[in-house]
Amino acid sequence: MGEWEAGLDDEEAGAVMRTVTRQLKLWREAAGLTQAEFGAAIKYGEELVSSVERGRRIPRPEYLDAADEVLGAGGKISAMKKDVAEIRYPKMVRDLKNLEEEAVELCAYNTSVIHGLLQTEDYARAVFNAHRPALTEDEVEQQVTARLARQEILDLMTGRRVFSFVQCESTLRRPMGGRMVMRQQIERLLEVAQLRNVDLQVLPLDREVNSGTGGSFRLLKLKRGTTVAFSESPLSSRVTADPKETTVLDIRYGALRAQALSPQDSLPLIEKALGETRT
CATH class of the missing domain: 1.10.260.40 (lambda repressor-like DNA-binding domains)
Structure with missing residues (x-):
């Protein structure tokens, strides 16, 4: 089972x-x-x-x-x-999936790996296989299945939902799962970047200022006007709707978008990373 x-x-x-x-x-x-x-x-x-x-x-x-x-x-x-x-997905994954489905805007900054909504199946499996202490094979498959299920919201037919992703350039350079897995993952990024409701930006490593050194996080702006923040740490993940905290992360995300390349200027950098997986 x-x-x-x-x-x-x-x-x-x-x-x-x-x-x-x-x-x-x-x-x-x-x-x-x-x-x-x-x-x-x-x-x-x-x-x-x-x-x-x-x-x-x-x-x-x-x-x-x-x-x-x-x-x-x-x-x-x-x-x-x-x-x-x-219900086969962990409760936290179900709760996050429900929040993402309710959101009219999703903003996410990732500094270590490609964001979960953008991951290919093989890349996601490599991410979970890298966990230490190691997950069991069944636990890895459970997490991969749950992650792929969340990606349904990227479909344009689901409504007028807007997505904004800022990826640190390091996530394009780290060959999770090996060169072939990374090549397919970067090809996936280029596909998603063409969607009209998605802005995908890359924050280059040569930038002198990076407001996201505190780690990855995401902001979910819900239909009812509430903003929910989801932040990650090595041992836990945390969800909060406290305006004091969500406002700080909203300001931080605005700074990250300004520091990153524009969506149009990010494409050549992503394409360059793709080319490097072929050499």
Whole structure:
């Protein structure tokens, strides 16, 4: 099941799981099937069926589809797939994803790696594989899946959302995952930079002033007029809507945009970095 293990300390996920597992058990018992018989019918082991019904494993979409067909639920079980899929991500990732979806403007400065919304799958995997202490393979895949799911908001069809990214030049020079992975990542940056609702700027390493030496952060300006700041540190990430703090970061971001190359002037530097991955 991998990334579909249930987080027992996540109240929101727990509430969804209790509803889903209760329905699965009721439908199975109404059909007169034991866990072993039901598992054989949907081609899953009895132990897995038991883990799902006890709320210890999150059922995958194919599990729910098979259960719906075998139990004759007429789509009622399959309809739970969307809610179930969402809770496989850590709560902080879900909360951040919800904030990003509500935002009308997203501003982000990154000093060590390419911003998560801009990362390719292989680049994201390299980032998480670099964590120390090391993450397990399942934890890496969980984080990569969650990160890629957040990138849906970059689609122009999602609305009039505006994105502004300032990347330190060092993020273009650090070959995360190797030369081929980095080449594909920089190609992705050039693609995203063409979107009408995206401004992508690079802060060159030769600038004498860099207002972002304190680390990476992002600002989310929500529809209701609130600004939420998300800052990162080696051991934790922090979300705040305190105007005293968000105002400081808003001023800092304005300074970073002024210090960086314009979106148009940033493209040649990104293209130069791409060329260097081919030599």
